[in-house]
Amino acid sequence: MISDETQTKKLPQGDTGTKTVFIKSYGCQMNVYDSQRMADKLSTAGYVETSEAEDADLVILNTCHIREKAAEKVYSELGRLRVARDERRRTGGDMQIAVAGCVAQAEGEEILRRAPAVDLVVGPQTYHRLPDLIARARQRTKPVDTEFPVEDKFAALPAPRREATLARGPSAFVTVQEGCDKFCTFCVVPYTRGAETSRSVAGIVAEVERLAAAGVREISLLGQNVNAYHGEGPDGRSWTLGMLLNRLARIEPVVRLRYTTSHPRDMDDSLIEAHRDLPALMPFLHLPVQSGSDRILDVMNRKHTSADYLRLIDRIRTARPDMAFSSDFIVGFPGETEEDFEATLRLIEAVSYVSAYSFKYSPRPGTPGARMGDQVEESVKARRLARLQALAEGQQRDFNQDRIGRTMDVLFDRKGKRPGQIAGRSPFLQAVQVEADETRIGTVASVEITAMGAWSLHGVLSDMPAREAVA
Numbered sequence: 404m405i406s407d408e409t410q411t412k413k414l415p416q417g418d419t420g421t422k423t424v425f426i427k428s429y430g431c432q433m434n435v436y437d438s439q440r441m442a443d444k445l446s447t448a449g450y451v452e453t454s455e456a457e458d459a460d461l462v463i464l465n466t467c468h469i470r471e472k473a474a475e476k477v478y479s480e481l482g483r484l485r486v487a488r489d490e491r492r493r494t495g496g497d498m499q500i501a502v503a504g505c506v507a508q509a510e511g512e513e514i515l516r517r518a519p520a521v522d523l524v525v526g527p528q529t530y531h532r533l534p535d536l537i538a539r540a541r542q543r544t545k546p547v548d549t550e551f552p553v554e555d556k557f558a559a560l561p562a563p564r565r566e567a568t569l570a571r572g573p574s575a576f577v578t579v580q581e582g583c584d585k586f587c588t589f590c591v592v593p594y595t596r597g598a599e600t601s602r603s604v605a606g607i608v609a610e611v612e613r614l615a616a617a618g619v620r621e622i623s624l625l626g627q628n629v630n631a632y633h634g635e636g637p638d639g640r641s642w643t644l645g646m647l648l649n650r651l652a653r654i655e656p657v658v659r660l661r662y663t664t665s666h667p668r669d670m671d672d673s674l675i676e677a678h679r680d681l682p683a684l685m686p687f688l689h690l691p692v693q694s695g696s697d698r699i700l701d702v703m704n705r706k707h708t709s710a711d712y713l714r715l716i717d718r719i720r721t722a723r724p725d726m727a728f729s730s731d732f733i734v735g736f737p738g739e740t741e742e743d744f745e746a747t748l749r750l751i752e753a754v755s756y757v758s759a760y761s762f763k764y765s766p767r768p769g770t771p772g773a774r775m776g777d778q779v780e781e782s783v784k785a786r787r788l789a790r791l792q793a794l795a796e797g798q799q800r801d802f803n804q805d806r807i808g809r810t811m812d813v814l815f816d817r818k819g820k821r822p823g824q825i826a827g828r829s830p831f832l833q834a835v836q837v838e839a840d841e842t843r844i845g846t847v848a849s850v851e852i853t854a855m856g857a858w859s860l861h862g863v864l865s866d867m868p869a870r871e872a873v874a
């Protein structure tokens with residue numbers, strides 16, 4: 404779920420207003436979703452898009468704190484923004500600079516000390532208050548709002564705007580769960596995102612219906628621990644993620660459902676049965692294991708063993724035989740020996756992943772891992788990471804190669820790399836390019852895979868009807 408890539412969030416053109424905003428998202432998809440919701444909220448205060456920070460009256464950096472590198476990127480970006488703001492001031496303009504997201508939550512006032520150009524700091528639970536915070540910042544008060552308020556953020560946000568939804572394409576994120584109570588010893592999330600909370604089924608259904616009506620065909624449910632979902636159902640009882648997925652599968656014309664990120668301990672029977680019963684639920688699951696060593700899993704406080712994890716993979720594959728898996732891995736957690744690392748490689752071989760995200764352990768202030776002795780040397784982490792990635796990349800290549808000659812449904816979501824091409828995603832999230840008319844964007848079609856490129860598969864439209872219902 405985490406990538407260090409930086410995504411740029413643009414508001415659609417066409418709103419009526421006089422102020423411009425530029426939002427840059429770092430880190431996970433939950434931040435991308437939050438940036439979209441900030442944009443929705445700011446549009447009610449008259450803000451419209453600009454695609455360049457230099458042209459913006461307001462720049463928001465929606466930050467990630469998961470690893471040191473991710474957090475440090477923010478400070479170098481703030482240095483560049485200060486220069487851009489000074490330039491605007493020289494020509495009679497101005498620029499407000501806001502820091503949002505997990506660095507904001509974790510570092511609060513410290514950000515103002517390290518980067519005095521920042522005008523306001525807002526945590527992930529209070530961004531619905533942005534218009535008010537911006538107004539206060541204009542009075543030069545530099546507000547820092549990192550509370551975990553009692554009011555429901557989602558209730559205080561406007562519904563996603565139709566024109567913005569259309570501009571964002573046929574795949575949409577919907578956050579259904581936030582926070583985490585698991586306290587893995589390497590992780591800052593329980594401190595930055597707070598305790599586990601779930602949105603109500605009614606609120607999620609309303610949002611998905613609105614997205615579907617605006618043309619969305621694929622919904623990815625998001626949560627730091629999405630399968631710990633326990634929102635209030637229409638019957639007043641607490642619903643599981645499996646129950647929620649069953650309800651969302653009835654909303655037409657959404658044809659694809661996904662969810663991320665899951666914890667192995669929370670894969671309950673209702674969720675595994677949903678994979679068996681719901682054709683709309685895609686046969687791809689990101690199920691991070693972090694390590695294959697039981698000793699390291701124990702010190703990480705993951706509360707499952709590698710055998711538990713492998714049994715779980717078997718159960719899910721029994722329910723849905725074409726299921727493909729991806730995972731996150733951390734190498735060089737304190738005390739990790741060569742033997743522990745070999746156990747991780749063995750687990751990767753046993754599962755055979757179609758994609759993997761792997762990271763060198765990064766000690767995070769305030770987490771138990773950062774205080775542990777036996778920190779592993781950077782050079783050892785780098786060597787282990789390279790070995791792990793070589794193994795995982797080989798598995799991914801094999802899986803992609805194995806698709807050649809097969810037919811898969813593809814949801815087209817954008818123009819392709821070359822004129823005349825369009826691109827989309829397979830059920831397993833592989834990028835697929837075909838020669839076809841742009842009018843097919845937003846629909847699902849059956850594609851015969853003919854070749855494998857460096858970054859995507861290539862195929863031709865097949866005569867077979869798509870198995871996933873076409874809207």
Ligand code: SAM
Nearest residue numbers: 405589590627664666691731732762763764765
């Ligand atoms: N909730 C998910 C789970 O339990 O697996 C993970 C969410 S975390 C935001 C995303 C990934 O970042 C983790 O799975 C882990 O691999 C990685 N990560 C978290 N803390 C890290 C750290 N201190 N150093 C390196 N990688 C880390």
Ligand code: SF4
Nearest residue numbers: 583585586587590592
């Ligand atoms: Fe972090 Fe562990 Fe919670 Fe995932 S389950 S968010 S890794 S503390």
